[in-house]
Amino acid sequence: MAAQTRPKRPFRWHIAVFLAPAVLVYTAIMILPLAGTLQLSLFRNVDQSQIFVGLDNFRTLFGDPNWSVNFWNALRNNVWFFIIHMLVQNPVGVLLAAILSSPRLRFAAFYRTAIFVPTILSFVIVGFAWKLILSPLWGVAPHLLDFVGLKSLFTPWLGKEQYALTALSLISVWQFIGIPMMLIYAALLSIPEEVIEAAECDGITGLSQFWKIKLPLILPSIGIISILTFVGNFNAFDLIYTAQGALAGPNYSTDILGTFLYRAFFGFQLQVGDPNMGATIATIMFLIILGGVCVYLFLIQTRLRRYQF
Template sequence: MKRAHILVFLAPAVIVYTVIMVLPLFATLQLSLFRDGGFVGLQNFRTLFGDTRWSASFWNALGNNLWFFIVHMLVQNPIGILLAALLSSPRLRGAAFYRTAIFVPTILSFVVVGFIWKLILSPIWGIAPGMLDAVGLKSLFSPWLGKEGSALTTLALISVWQFVGIPMMLIYAALLSIPDEVLEAAEMDGVTGWSQFWKIKLPLILPSIGIISILTFVGNFNAFDLIYVAQGALAGPNFSTDILGTFFYRTFFGFQLQLGDPNMGATIATVMFGIILAVVCVYLFAIQTRLRRYQF
C-alpha cells in the first residue's frame, strides 16, 4: 500500500518530466541520425567535425563556451564564496539587506539585463563613459561590446553580475549548516576570523563548491539568452561571441538568408548533450566521491 502511494505521488512529476524532457531528448537524438528523410547514421556528425564549413564554426563556438565558463569559474564563484563568508559573519549589520540586494539580479529577465547593459556600455548614450570620467578614468573606456577581443569577456562579466547571487546563497547555506560545536572547538584552539574560514569552514563546504562548479558548467554550456539579446543571432562582432547555443539556434531555425537545417541542428544539440553528460559523469563518479569525506 505504501508503494502505491509513492507511485501515485511521483506519477505527475514523472509524466510531466517525460513529456517535456525525455521524449524531446530522444526525438533530437533520432533526428541527428537522419538526413532528407533517410537514415544516415553518423554522417551528420562526420559533416559537423570534418566539413570545414561546419567545423570552423563549431570549434569557434565551443572555444567561446569554454572561455565563458572559465570567466564564471574564476570570477563569479570566488566572489560568491567571499560574499557568503562576509554575510555569514554574525558581526555584520544589515546582512539580510545585502543578501537580498545581491540576489535580486538573478530574478531579472535576460532581455532586461541585456538591454540595460547595452545602454550602460554604449559609447554614444551610455552612462559608463561619464561615470569613468567622473573618477578620472575615462581613458580606460572602450566600446567593449563592439570589439572582437573584449565582447565575449564583457558579456561573461555581465552574466557574473547577474548570477553571483546563486553561488553566494548556496555557500551561505552551507556555512550555516556547519555545526556550532566545530566552530566553538576551533575558537577554543585560537582559530578565529579568516584563519577559521580557510582552515575549518572551507574544507567543510568543498562538496557545496563542487556542486556549484558543475552547475556553473551546465548553465554556461546551455547559455543562449544573454548572447542573443545583446549581440543577436549572429553573435557579433564577427561571431566573436558565438557559443554553442547561438550556433545551434542559427542552424536549426535559420536566420536571415541562412535556411534552417533541423538535422544538423539536432546534431549540434546532441554534441552539446554529450559534452555536458560526460563532464557531469566525471564529476559524479570521480570527484564527488572524494569530497564526501568532508561531509558530516
C-alpha cells in the same frame, strides 16, 4: 507441523499514484524531446524525405569547413565563457558569503537581497540595460569613468572582438553571482557551532578559521555550484542573443553553442535552417554536459564525501 507462510506484502499503489504525475510530465517535456533529438541527428533530409545516415552528420559537423569552423569557434567561446564564471563568479560568491555570514556585519539581510535581485531579472532586461550602460554614444559608463578620472580606460567593449565575450561573461557573472553566494551562505550557516567553538578554543580564528575549518566543510557545496555552473554555461543562449543577436557579433566573437544551435536549426537571415544539423549540435551539447556531470559524480563527489557530516 507445517511451516507457517509469511503474509504477502501488499503492493503500495499510493507510491505509483504520487510519482505518476511527475514521471509523466518529465517524460513529456524532457525524455521524449531528447530521444527525438538524438534520432533526428542520425537522419538527413534528401528529396523531402528523411534518410538514415548514421554518424555522417557528426562527421560533417567536425570536418566540413562550412560547419566545423563555426562549431569549433563556438566551442572555444563557450569554454572561455565557462572559465570566466569559474574564476570570477564562484570565488567572489564564496567571498561574499563568507563576509555576509559574519555576525558582526550590519544590514547583512539588505546586502544579500541587493546582490540576489539581479538573479530574478529577465535576460532581456539585463541584456538591453547593459547595452545602454556600455554604449559609447548614450551610455553612462563613459561619464562614470570620466567622473573618477578614468575615461581613458573606456572602450566600446561590446563592439570589439577581443573584449565582447569577456564583457558579456562578466555581465552574466553580475547577474548570477547571487546563486553561489546564497548556496555557500547556507552551507556556512549549517556548520555546527561545536566545530567553530572547538576551533576557537584551539586559537583558530578569523581568516585562518575560514581556510582551515570552514572551507573544507563547504567543499561539497562548492562542487555542486561548480557543476551547476558548467551545465548552465554550456546551455547558455539568452544573454548572448539579447545583447548581440543571433549572429553573436562582432564577427561571431561571442558565438557560443547555444546561438550556433539556434542559427543551424531555425536558420537566420540568408542561412537556411537544417533541423538535422541542429539536432546534431544539440546532441554534442548533451554529450559534453553529460561527460562533465559524470566526471563530477564519479571522480570528484566521491572524494568530497569525507568532508560531509
